Amino acid sequence: MTDIGLWGVPLAILGGAIRVSTPFIFVSIGEALTERSGRINLGLEGTLVFGAMSGYAVAFHSDSAWLGVLAAAFFGLLFGLFHGFVCKLPKVNDIAIGIALMLLGTGLAFFFGKPYVQPVAPDLPSIPFGFWSDIPQVEAALRINVLFILGIVLAVAMAFMFRATRIGLIVRVVGDSADAARAMGINIDLVRLLSTGVGGALAGVAGAYLSLYYPGSWNEGISSGQGLMAVALVIFARWNPVNCFWAALLFGGAGALGPALQSVGVTQGYYLFYAAPYVLTLGLLIATSSTRRAMSSAPGELSITK
Amino acid sequence: MPHLFSADRRQFLMTSAGMAGLAVAASLLPAGLARAAGLTVGFIYVGPKDDYGYNQAHAEGAKAVKQIAGVTVIEEELVPETVDVQKTMESMINFDGATLLFPTSFGYFDPHILTVAPKYPEIRFEHCGGLWSEGMPANTGSYFGYIGMGQYLNGIAAGHATKTKKIGFVAAKPIPQVLLNINSFLLGARSVDPEITCQVIFTGEWSLAVKEAEATNALADQGCDVVTCHVDGPKVVMETGAGRGMYLCGYHANQSPLAPDMYLTGAEWNWAQVYTDMVNTTIAGGTIPNFVRGGLAEGFVKMSPLGPAVSDAARNQFEATQAEILKGGYAVIKGPLKDNKGNVIAAGGEAYAEDDVKLESMDYLVEGVVGSTS
Numbered sequence: 001m002t003d004i005g006l007w008g009v010p011l012a013i014l015g016g017a018i019r020v021s022t023p024f025i026f027v028s029i030g031e032a033l034t035e036r037s038g039r040i041n042l043g044l045e046g047t048l049v050f051g052a053m054s055g056y057a058v059a060f061h062s063d064s065a066w067l068g069v070l071a072a073a074f075f076g077l078l079f080g081l082f083h084g085f086v087c088k089l090p091k092v093n094d095i096a097i098g099i100a101l102m103l104l105g106t107g108l109a110f111f112f113g114k115p116y117v118q119p120v121a122p123d124l125p126s127i128p129f130g131f132w133s134d135i136p137q138v139e140a141a142l143r144i145n146v147l148f149i150l151g152i153v154l155a156v157a158m159a160f161m162f163r164a165t166r167i168g169l170i171v172r173v174v175g176d177s178a179d180a181a182r183a184m185g186i187n188i189d190l191v192r193l194l195s196t197g198v199g200g201a202l203a204g205v206a207g208a209y210l211s212l213y214y215p216g217s218w219n220e221g222i223s224s225g226q227g228l229m230a231v232a233l234v235i236f237a238r239w240n241p242v243n244c245f246w247a248a249l250l251f252g253g254a255g256a257l258g259p260a261l262q263s264v265g266v267t268q269g270y271y272l273f274y275a276a277p278y279v280l281t282l283g284l285l286i287a288t289s290s291t292r293r294a295m296s297s298a299p300g301e302l303s304i305t306k
Numbered sequence: 307m308p309h310l311f312s313a314d315r316r317q318f319l320m321t322s323a324g325m326a327g328l329a330v331a332a333s334l335l336p337a338g339l340a341r342a343a344g345l346t347v348g349f350i351y352v353g354p355k356d357d358y359g360y361n362q363a364h365a366e367g368a369k370a371v372k373q374i375a376g377v378t379v380i381e382e383e384l385v386p387e388t389v390d391v392q393k394t395m396e397s398m399i400n401f402d403g404a405t406l407l408f409p410t411s412f413g414y415f416d417p418h419i420l421t422v423a424p425k426y427p428e429i430r431f432e433h434c435g436g437l438w439s440e441g442m443p444a445n446t447g448s449y450f451g452y453i454g455m456g457q458y459l460n461g462i463a464a465g466h467a468t469k470t471k472k473i474g475f476v477a478a479k480p481i482p483q484v485l486l487n488i489n490s491f492l493l494g495a496r497s498v499d500p501e502i503t504c505q506v507i508f509t510g511e512w513s514l515a516v517k518e519a520e521a522t523n524a525l526a527d528q529g530c531d532v533v534t535c536h537v538d539g540p541k542v543v544m545e546t547g548a549g550r551g552m553y554l555c556g557y558h559a560n561q562s563p564l565a566p567d568m569y570l571t572g573a574e575w576n577w578a579q580v581y582t583d584m585v586n587t588t589i590a591g592g593t594i595p596n597f598v599r600g601g602l603a604e605g606f607v608k609m610s611p612l613g614p615a616v617s618d619a620a621r622n623q624f625e626a627t628q629a630e631i632l633k634g635g636y637a638v639i640k641g642p643l644k645d646n647k648g649n650v651i652a653a654g655g656e657a658y659a660e661d662d663v664k665l666e667s668m669d670y671l672v673e674g675v676v677g678s679t680s
Contacts, residue, residue: 008527015527016520110384117356120545120564137527140550215519215542220354220384222515256520262507263524267678270508274517 008137009260015141016256017249018148019214023048023206024248025151027230029158029241030202034080036162036239037195038175038188038301039087042098044203045227046105047079051207053113056218060121065212068121069147072208073201079105080200084193102227110220117219124213147209151245154202158241171195175299203227229277236285238297251277344376345589348404350394351383352411353513357539359558360512364410364434366559367577371585380404387413395422399429406588408581410434411512412481419446430594432584435483437666438597449580449598450483451606452660454490455631456573457534458638459609459624460555461494463570464532465502466620467553468495474525474552475506476518476535476543480679482668484536487573489672490638491534491555496674498623505530506677512538519546526550532570544569553615560610571624572610579605601660603634635659645670646677 027044034041051072059068083101087094127149130142162168174181174191181188206226211218233251237243258273347368355365361383372379380402385394391414398404407429409419415436423431423443431446438448464473473495477484492504505528507521518535522543525533533547534555541564544554548565556562556572584594600606609628612621630636637659641652651670652658658665671677 008524012520012524012527015523019523020516020520114354114356117354118358136551140523140526210516215515216545217515217541219357219513219515219539219541221513221539224514224516226516255516256524259507259509259517259521259524260527262521262677263505263528265676267506267676268680270678271510274510 006264008264009257011137011141012256012260012263013253016260017253018141018144019252020255021248021252022145022148022151022209022214023226024230024233024251025148025155025245026202026206026209027227028233028237028244028248029151029155030199030206031231031234032237032239032241032244033158033171033202034192034196034199035234035302036175036299037171037192038178038299039084039094039192039196040098040231040302041080041083041101041196041199042095042228042231043079043083043101043105044098044199044231045223045225046102046107046109047076047200047203048105048207048210048227049223050079050105050109051076051204052211052222053109053116053207053218055204055208056121056211057113057116059208059212060116060119063122065122065124068212069124069205069208072204074204076204076207077197077201079204080197081193083200084196087196088189088193113218113220120217121212123216124209126213145209145213147205147213151248155241155245162241172299175301178301203230206230232281236281239299240297250280254280344378345406345585346378346380346402346404347371347585348395348398348402348407349379349381350385350391350398350407350409350411350414351381352385352387352413353383353538355381355383357513358541358544358561358564359537359539361410361538363558363575364408364577367575367581368408370578371581374582374585374589376589377585385411387411387418389418391418392422395419395431399426404429406430406432406585408432408434412436412483415448430588432594437663442596444596447594447596447598449584450666451575451580451604452599452601453483453573453575453607454486454638454665455601455636455660456607456609457487457555457557458490458494459628459631460534460557460571460573461491461496462498462624462627463612463616463620464491464534464553464555465495465498466617466623467570467615468502468532470529470531471499471502472528472530473502473504474522474528474530474533475504475675475677476521476525476533476537477506477508477677478512478537479510480508480669482666485668485671485679486639486665487536487557488675488677489668489670492672492674493638497627498620502674504675506671506675508677509537515539515542518542522546522552523550526552534572556610562610562613567614569610569613570616570620571612574608574610576605576608599661601631601634601636602628603632631660635661637662639665639672644673646673646675648673 054075055068055072058071059065126143126145130139233247237247254277257276349368351361353361355361412435415433419431423446433448436448495502509517532553535543544561544564548568554569562569637657640657642654643652
């Protein structure tokens, strides 16, 4: 193994950004879609944990990691559709339902997940993009999972959808002005139901990434709040899927800072370095905020901005 | 059901009137009838009890206790080290009739057990890892094993296996037991080759899967080629380490099924024996000592079978040292020894044997460990 010394830090941040960010990417672009349609789903943390459990369980029984991902997406879809269906009822608060579903999702996942803590399920494959290098650290950092690439594709595709397609326009109208959408003859409830459903499915896939690739096993502590943080990242990214991707990368990279600094001998104050992602997010939010106007890109129908 | 009307129960009902309805409901449950005879023992875990780690080691002990005739075992997992554990203890006492409790996580002791125990002088609280001392409630006790000796043996296997002369340790929090494990791991490796250094990364929590994986990757990036850990569930560290081609030394339980080729050996708890002894003492009407400690010699700790990657030279030194430790009173921390800031820990000729209680307030990392306690 080559001694790379301090180069380990930027390399770890790069590698960490790629490894750790994928769940953030999926949850946040899914939530971006849901919120663009005018709804908030705070329950994605629960969906993610249930996705992690169901993905692991199905992968273990079927011996196929990809079937696990599909199963996680399916259960995520169910959670999302359920959220969308309940919120459609009159006088239902989407934030309260989200919190309830978060607790339900994690609770159900813990309950059904009990027998799967011990078994070892197959992992998702990764593509060795570091093949050109003979430094093992670089090869390891650039071992990129297919889901990460899928996340990039989805982010770009969704951004294109919002900007240039009819479906994107419909979602945006529903999210910005229910009255305008009704005047156009759009079925608001259906649009929101589907948007929330797809958002849930993507959160399920994020969970499957956690349990099937990195760190790659199922237990009750698998999520350290990725589902919740990703919801905050959406606001940070101003509801733009491509920005969600960058925000997720930033968050993943900052998260890798703590362990990497300790490994090169910067050992004092590691609790502080572990707070880096949150401090960074706060700092950027403050730096990009404006005292004169509200967030310009916020969907008009969101219950937090309305 | 005479126990329902004991002084404890009455006091409990009076102090928590709001709970009265619940208590009546609980008394109607069949479980309330079944526990009239025999001993009910409660086990409380901070994490899942099949985590390949700390909690699984205790749960295996609980499983052994279940085999004892006349003993009912109740278990609750995922109980945080907060006021939650006090509620769990009180409900095990008041609703399940438990008279012997094993709250197993380190953070349960102070203040939680020390708060609840004085209220229930008839109930016995046995805590793993805490430091019981005179003046603490007489119905509490602490037990622990000298598992640092196991990490010393791990270190010997690691010292022979490493080619880069750098070994890694993923640690949760800088508490005395963890520091002793780190120091012992390095000193074991240095008994093979004094050039070896040990890189430690603290994750800050007992169970943080993603951070543990990141820490293992960071160690691999810095050239560490053997890794061990002290976190609640070593599964993530073992799987990530094996994925990066590192040799593995296990902890808490036997993790060799996760990566048989890379697994050298591991320091395991042997709670089955300890708990069986404690429960049998209680049934026989005896009292468990307030302060119980034991090591490899007493059967508190055991080593995983050596893996296929262990060389003959390593096996010889490992077995010879293990035989020495089995005689009892072995000292890993002995002079001349400095900490990694240059302060003298032990002068030449000074030695802290495994049962020296001073080791349980360790607050330093020895020379050769790259890391910091804060």
